[in-house]
Amino acid sequence: MLEVLLQAEVIAGVATVTLVCVLVLAALLVRTNRQLTALRREHARAFPDSADDVVAVLGRHGAELTEIREDLATIHGNTEHLRELLRRSVSRVGVVRYDAFEDMGGELSFSAALLDEHGDGIVVSAINGRSETRAYGKPVTGGTSEHHLSHEESEALAAAIERRAPSSLPPRTRRRRRAS
Numbered sequence: 001m002l003e004v005l006l007q008a009e010v011i012a013g014v015a016t017v018t019l020v021c022v023l024v025l026a027a028l029l030v031r032t033n034r035q036l037t038a039l040r041r042e043h044a045r046a047f048p049d050s051a052d053d054v055v056a057v058l059g060r061h062g063a064e065l066t067e068i069r070e071d072l073a074t075i076h077g078n079t080e081h082l083r084e085l086l087r088r089s090v091s092r093v094g095v096v097r098y099d100a101f102e103d104m105g106g107e108l109s110f111s112a113a114l115l116d117e118h119g120d121g122i123v124v125s126a127i128n129g130r131s132e133t134r135a136y137g138k139p140v141t142g143g144t145s146e147h148h149l150s151h152e153e154s155e156a157l158a159a160a161i162e163r164r165a166p167s168s169l170p171p172r173t174r175r176r177r178r179a180s
Helices: 002-046 054-087 151-162
Strands: 092-098 109-115 121-128 133-140
Touching (some): 109 151, 121 151
Antiparallel strands (some): 092 109, 109 121
């Protein structure tokens, strides 16, 4: 009988330990379920259009980032190409108007310098007389010309290099020519 009583106490002790373990596991299960619910809520807030798990979403985002990097590299190359084209386009203009002849008024003659970022381009002059207009063009490289530039052409070139607004030469600096 002692033996049966001992077995009953052992069984009761095992049952008590089992019950305590079940209660602890149930509490852990409830806590884990709450954490999982909160995590799903955060996942739904972070990725509202996705039913995938975080790993799949991050993998997709990684692939999208790779595509964006490739697109940026292409855009950067195109931008550099456009910058070089712009450096070679006319971006500096200087214009000087003047009276080329003493008996002609209205500042109808002009010299215009058309240069790119490197200072390369052309100086164009149009000399207006009573019966004719003569036009001249002189190449410019690096902000200078190997051809002789008149005072007006030099002023137009300086205005283009310094990016000054179009101007007229004051009467005292005008060089007068005889009418043709």
